[in-house]
Amino acid sequence: MLDKLYRALYRIRRVEEEIARIYSTDKIKSPTHLSIGQEAVAVGVCEALRSTDVVFGTYRGHACYLAKGGDLRKMIAELYGKGTGCAKGKGGSMHLIDVRAGVMGTSAVVGTTIPHAVGYAYAMRLRRQDTVVVSFFGDGAIEEGVFHESMNFAALRRLPIIFVCENNSYAIHAHQLARQPASNIVERARTYLIPAERIEDNDVLRIYGLVKAAADEIRSKQSGPRFFECMTYRWKEHVGPGDDFDRGYRSISEAQPWFANDQLKRLESLLGPQVRERIMGEVEVEIAQAFQFAESSSFPAEEELYTDVFGEAAQWTAS
Amino acid sequence: MLDKLYRALYRIRRVEEEIARIYSTDKIKSPTHLSIGQEAVAVGVCEALRSTDVVFGTYRGHACYLAKGGDLRKMIAELYGKGTGCAKGKGGSMHLIDVRAGVMGTSAVVGTTIPHAVGYAYAMRLRRQDTVVVSFFGDGAIEEGVFHESMNFAALRRLPIIFVCENNSYAIHAHQLARQPASNIVERARTYLIPAERIEDNDVLRIYGLVKAAADEIRSKQSGPRFFECMTYRWKEHVGPGDDFDRGYRSISEAQPWFANDQLKRLESLLGPQVRERIMGEVEVEIAQAFQFAESSSFPAEEELYTDVFGEAAQWTAS
Amino acid sequence: MDRILTYAEAIREATVQEMTRDPSVIVLGLGVDDFKGLYGTTRGLQDEFGPERVFDTPLSEDGMTGVAIGAAMAGLRPIHVHIRMDFVLLAMNQIVNMAAKARYMYGGAVSVPIVVRSIIGRSWGQGPQHSQALHALFMHIPGLRVVAPSTPYDAKGCLIMSIRDDNPVMFIEHRMLHSQRGHVPSDLYTVPFGKARVLAKGSDITLVGISYMTVECLRAQRYLGEVGISAEVIDPVCLSPLDIETILTSVKKTGRLLVVDSGWTVCGASSEILAQVAEHTQGTPQIRWQRMGFAPVPCPTTKNLENLFYPNAQTVASTAFAMVHDNQRSWTPVHKEAPEIVEFKGPF
Amino acid sequence: MDRILTYAEAIREATVQEMTRDPSVIVLGLGVDDFKGLYGTTRGLQDEFGPERVFDTPLSEDGMTGVAIGAAMAGLRPIHVHIRMDFVLLAMNQIVNMAAKARYMYGGAVSVPIVVRSIIGRSWGQGPQHSQALHALFMHIPGLRVVAPSTPYDAKGCLIMSIRDDNPVMFIEHRMLHSQRGHVPSDLYTVPFGKARVLAKGSDITLVGISYMTVECLRAQRYLGEVGISAEVIDPVCLSPLDIETILTSVKKTGRLLVVDSGWTVCGASSEILAQVAEHTQGTPQIRWQRMGFAPVPCPTTKNLENLFYPNAQTVASTAFAMVHDNQRSWTPVHKEAPEIVEFKGPF
Ligand SMILES: Cc1ncc(C[n+]2csc(CCOP(=O)(O)OP(=O)(O)O)c2C)c(N)n1
Ligand SMILES: Cc1ncc(C[n+]2csc(CCOP(=O)(O)OP(=O)(O)O)c2C)c(N)n1
Ligand SMILES: [Mg+2]
Ligand SMILES: [Mg+2]
Numbered sequence A, B: 001m002l003d004k005l006y007r008a009l010y011r012i013r014r015v016e017e018e019i020a021r022i023y024s025t026d027k028i029k030s031p032t033h034l035s036i037g038q039e040a041v042a043v044g045v046c047e048a049l050r051s052t053d054v055v056f057g058t059y060r061g062h063a064c065y066l067a068k069g070g071d072l073r074k075m076i077a078e079l080y081g082k083g084t085g086c087a088k089g090k091g092g093s094m095h096l097i098d099v100r101a102g103v104m105g106t107s108a109v110v111g112t113t114i115p116h117a118v119g120y121a122y123a124m125r126l127r128r129q130d131t132v133v134v135s136f137f138g139d140g141a142i143e144e145g146v147f148h149e150s151m152n153f154a155a156l157r158r159l160p161i162i163f164v165c166e167n168n169s170y171a172i173h174a175h176q177l178a179r180q181p182a183s184n185i186v187e188r189a190r191t192y193l194i195p196a197e198r199i200e201d202n203d204v205l206r207i208y209g210l211v212k213a214a215a216d217e218i219r220s221k222q223s224g225p226r227f228f229e230c231m232t233y234r235w236k237e238h239v240g241p242g243d244d245f246d247r248g249y250r251s252i253s254e255a256q257p258w259f260a261n262d263q264l265k266r267l268e269s270l271l272g273p274q275v276r277e278r279i280m281g282e283v284e285v286e287i288a289q290a291f292q293f294a295e296s297s298s299f300p301a302e303e304e305l306y307t308d309v310f311g312e313a314a315q316w317t318a319s
Numbered sequence C, D: 001m002d003r004i005l006t007y008a009e010a011i012r013e014a015t016v017q018e019m020t021r022d023p024s025v026i027v028l029g030l031g032v033d034d035f036k037g038l039y040g041t042t043r044g045l046q047d048e049f050g051p052e053r054v055f056d057t058p059l060s061e062d063g064m065t066g067v068a069i070g071a072a073m074a075g076l077r078p079i080h081v082h083i084r085m086d087f088v089l090l091a092m093n094q095i096v097n098m099a100a101k102a103r104y105m106y107g108g109a110v111s112v113p114i115v116v117r118s119i120i121g122r123s124w125g126q127g128p129q130h131s132q133a134l135h136a137l138f139m140h141i142p143g144l145r146v147v148a149p150s151t152p153y154d155a156k157g158c159l160i161m162s163i164r165d166d167n168p169v170m171f172i173e174h175r176m177l178h179s180q181r182g183h184v185p186s187d188l189y190t191v192p193f194g195k196a197r198v199l200a201k202g203s204d205i206t207l208v209g210i211s212y213m214t215v216e217c218l219r220a221q222r223y224l225g226e227v228g229i230s231a232e233v234i235d236p237v238c239l240s241p242l243d244i245e246t247i248l249t250s251v252k253k254t255g256r257l258l259v260v261d262s263g264w265t266v267c268g269a270s271s272e273i274l275a276q277v278a279e280h281t282q283g284t285p286q287i288r289w290q291r292m293g294f295a296p297v298p299c300p301t302t303k304n305l306e307n308l309f310y311p312n313a314q315t316v317a318s319t320a321f322a323m324v325h326d327n328q329r330s331w332t333p334v335h336k337e338a339p340e341i342v343e344f345k346g347p348f
Helices: A002-023 A039-047 A062-067 A072-079 A114-126 A145-156 A185-190 A204-221 A252-260 A263-270 A273-296 A302-306 B002-023 B039-047 B062-067 B072-079 B114-126 B145-156 B185-190 B204-221 B252-260 B263-270 B273-296 B302-306 C007-021 C045-049 C061-073 C085-099 C135-139 C152-164 C213-226 C244-254 C269-280 C303-309 C313-324 C339-343 D007-021 D045-049 D061-073 D085-099 D135-139 D152-164 D213-226 D244-254 D269-280 D303-309 D313-324 D339-343
Strands: A054-058 A103-107 A133-138 A161-167 A196-199 A226-231 B054-058 B103-107 B133-138 B161-167 B196-199 B226-231 C002-006 C025-029 C077-082 C115-120 C145-147 C169-174 C181-185 C197-200 C205-209 C231-235 C238-240 C256-260 C288-292 D002-006 D025-029 D077-082 D115-120 D145-147 D169-174 D181-185 D197-200 D205-209 D231-235 D238-240 D256-260 D288-292
Touching: A002 A039, A002 A062, A002 A072, A002 A204, A002 A263, A002 A273, A039 A062, A039 A133, A039 A161, A039 A204, A039 A226, A039 A263, A054 A062, A054 A114, A062 A072, A062 A103, A072 A273, A103 A114, A114 A133, A114 A145, A114 A161, A114 C061, A145 A161, A145 A185, A145 B145, A145 C061, A161 A185, A161 A204, A185 A196, A185 A226, A196 A204, A204 A226, A204 A263, A302 D303, B002 B039, B002 B062, B002 B072, B002 B204, B002 B263, B002 B273, B039 B062, B039 B133, B039 B161, B039 B204, B039 B226, B039 B263, B054 B062, B054 B114, B062 B072, B062 B103, B072 B273, B103 B114, B103 D061, B114 B133, B114 B145, B114 B161, B114 D061, B145 B161, B145 B185, B145 D061, B161 B185, B161 B204, B185 B196, B185 B226, B196 B204, B204 B226, B204 B263, B302 C303, C002 C007, C002 C152, C007 C025, C007 C045, C007 C152, C007 C181, C025 C061, C061 C077, C061 C085, C077 C085, C077 C152, C085 C115, C085 D085, C115 C152, C135 C145, C135 C169, C135 C238, C135 C269, C145 C152, C152 C169, C152 C181, C197 C213, C197 C244, C205 C213, C205 C244, C205 C313, C213 C231, C213 C256, C213 C313, C231 C244, C244 C256, C244 C269, C256 C269, C256 C313, C269 C288, C269 D269, C269 D288, C288 C313, C288 D269, D002 D007, D002 D152, D007 D025, D007 D045, D007 D152, D007 D181, D025 D061, D061 D077, D061 D085, D077 D085, D077 D152, D085 D115, D115 D152, D135 D145, D135 D169, D135 D238, D135 D269, D145 D152, D152 D169, D152 D181, D197 D213, D197 D244, D205 D213, D205 D244, D205 D313, D213 D231, D213 D256, D213 D313, D231 D244, D244 D256, D244 D269, D256 D269, D256 D313, D269 D288, D288 D313
Parallel strands: A054 A103, A054 A133, A133 A161, A161 A226, A196 A226, B054 B103, B054 B133, B133 B161, B161 B226, B196 B226, C025 C077, C077 C115, C115 C169, C145 C169, C205 C231, C205 C256, C256 C288, D025 D077, D077 D115, D115 D169, D145 D169, D205 D231, D205 D256, D256 D288
Antiparallel strands: C002 C181, C145 C238, C197 C231, D002 D181, D145 D238, D197 D231
């Protein structure tokens, strides 16, 4: 397990570092939100899921996409705007999807995918499938009314969903306490009688363990939703590849404990050097290939402007 | 005080009974939602306010409008669609307003006036006025996301507002527990650190006392919002003048304790017969005059179709 | 087999038949399970298909629209019903930012086959917030289908089409149509999107009525017939995609177009139809065109102003008469209030 | 005194001057207090006017719009800023059901003097949910003013007008306009609603550009000049109320109308303008008209498709050229990407 978690963390970190590096070349022509520092949440959660389980994420969605098994080559191609991208280049970094891997989409409008996850869970329950659905969102998203509407319905119908709040204390440059009267998002969930837990330290093993237990319980007991508020920290600026500790809205001293508690380093230290190096090597090859794939792919043909607007239910048009 | 409360309760009850009686004549040509049975909440709250305080209500707003001092004649004229109505006939029963009395509007779209009350309170705080603002809404309205958005902002900025949830257990024909996982609306407020209380028994004196204390505290200590969940019961059908205990969604036995606990009867028994009869007599005259006023008023002139769409800030057009 | 059904019954029948045929069809919305049954359109459905497939929702239009979208992504075909279109304004973010765009922005990877049924229109002093017809807002957005059938036949066929379609469909019903009666086959059939219907043939002027306004246009057509004017009446049925060909063919024949909308005119369906006709017929000097719709104000509640707010058979006939006579003559038929408007006093 | 300012600076200056003059003016919105300052338009305002009059909000577009409305009812004049118009979809209920209707449905008893500033448009792969221009949705609704100034001069004057107006105003800024420079008087002045501007005189064709498209129309006008075509360029400035007279006068002179919108065409501003012109000029066979706007699809993120999605100076010139030559000839100027588009890579 440790090596799987390590690989997942390392892979996401390195992919995003590469994205950050390449960003200045303008090959990626779109706003891009990095998860560096927050990978433990996506990894802890997604490793605890089955491949048939489903996740919905946000515009800060690289980690969630990759952790859940999304195709790396298609992701990089998507960022490059290539026709081989997971959304044919039409979506870009903020609209990743990989249905095969159970990544059902990420969206640029805050909060919008939360009810989708609930609706997906509704369908799973109706169909008596034991899929567990996860909804990822930030500490800002919970200020949108739809968050409450979604929790209320999920709790009312006892749906198989795990809500995961990635609380990095900021929405763009505004601290949580400048937007909410208290830092108590778990409490909101509890008023819907949803069992809710706050994990303070970005601990990937703890997240993994708790989510695994929750998913098992949802599956075995058909119990209702669960909620996790995962405290974490964004190392980079809100959007783009740079650092922004000099911009006045947060201090590097606030970040230091999070740097020190880097889950990647932590697992690194728990693994033997051989395992580590094998994983690093494999991942680096994969990443190089993915960027190579993106580079060498073509932009979508001009006709693609007009495709994918509507789909046809071919089986019915005859009737 | 008792006589004031009694007068207010009696007046609202009798006005609505008259509305119910007249409704079958089709003089009121618009959906009308009666508060019969729920008057104690509006009365208890509004009697605890100053005339300069401000309330925002819902489409079930007759009680709130009258309790806060809204002009009865203009209200009945409004229901009749007359040009002398409080909204010139353009609004009807669901859009009562009396700015002079601090009734700042009622709306037909559930939940829409909640943030208005918060915004009004913001303006009062900014202007250093000691106005207290009250927002009335139902147990259904709290399912709308905007309720949470409004509470969050009011709590964050510690605004001079009292939230009053008139919990009559139903939204149209759906019971609260068919819409929410638990009956614990006060708990929602508490997660915003808003002091919140649930009043179980429609007790007009208790409501009055608690709201008065809350308003005093807001005024004297510039403290933040307060929340009251007032359990109450609607005697009539959701919309229209009839009874509906035969429609299957609720039973008369559920209603019986509320009938027995009628606050109007309760206060009646606490007052001497002379006081009671004087009040009754005065109120009946006022009501008769109000309906007479409505009857004899004219419908708005045809040109009125096009007025009140835009207003002009006359003082500025010169610059 | 053809029978006479009301528009409301036709909608209910389409729903029942599709739910029977396809277990992925579900119905949700405020009040869909209650005894009033949304003008009867959902009455008894929950008894028939159970509370998992037919359910009332909390008062959460935005969230429940998102729930429907998510369920659709998982393979269900939700029909989300709103008793008033005014409430759909709460769900614009999900409809416009997600439902209309999901397929495109995810490169074709997902479908969002939801039907958003919403009821528009006049009746018994609904007032400014309970009567709006906002189909134009949805016509503006690529990725959405918008249908507004006006007959029981089309109501059934369009609803079946909408349910089976793999895209988000805004299905718009005028409250004054629910009681209209007409032939409805008992079997399952679809009415295709993008095909207008010529409801009455005529040679002097083309009346295009949208939703309930087709009923008033047909009445106007009869009034006009009495004064020797032959009006052709067209119902676009589907507003997006719009069948401009059928309208064009008619206008080229009659030389006159009057578009009558059950909504506002500015940036409305009537402006779009007029603009398309004008684009396609430029250089044809004899063609005349005009629009009618709501007065450019919020809808007043009081009856006498409300009567002025809406177009009706008389004002349509009178406007058409003036157009046919190059505004040189005027005439208005005697005003008779439409029976469905007189009769309706709820339930709401 | 005239100085050269950017459009963003003009907006900021109008805000500062109005806030100084009138203590009831407040500014709220996500990020209005941050160091990026919404493209500089709100930079430093909080330092100057304090955190009670200039404040960041929670992520609650619907609720905060309601808060602004309530504050306006209490006598404040809130300016609510949205960094992207796409997010305003969350506030449609408050804007359409309350702000636009409050005065009317309350019989004139209240005013709702709010300004909703929202930023539209293209730049650096904003994609389907971060680039929409939805002014047509608001034009459709009576009770709202809709302005979309395209020059720094008008940005300042219109914003002052919007703040002082007693009605809800949708104030629309295209992201690619913020860096545009122009003369801006330092004193306070208002640009009245409902007055279009002729930005360039011409005799062969009338180009009406909406928001940023005026910039592209002016470029097109220069290209067309090089091939001997004299184009008149009109900026409506205000979309609701719309000054159709100025456009009509021009079209009657040039005989040709090309409306170029920074939005979709169906039920859009361009269809409304075309419809009104067509209504007013019926029977004039020589007049030609056409619309351009977004491709009828969600906006793709990848650059090569995005380039096809938007009209630009070249496609406008080429379309105008064909119109002037009755579609008998075609020509396209060499494609040069607009400098503001090339240069912009954030901050977002
Ligand atoms: C509805 C909406 N409002 C505003 C924005 C602008 N915006 C983009 S990201 C963001 C902050 C979100 O914060 P949070 O949910 O905590 O996520 P994080 O970025 O911290 O991962 C905001 C306000 C948006 N995209 N959507
Ligand atoms: C946004 C919105 N959704 C739905 C409706 C339809 N509707 C009218 S009243 C009502 C129930 C409201 O219940 P509650 O808030 O408890 O108030 P009550 O009627 O019990 O006083 C509903 C759903 C509406 N008016 N507005
Ligand atoms: Mg955050
Ligand atoms: Mg209730």
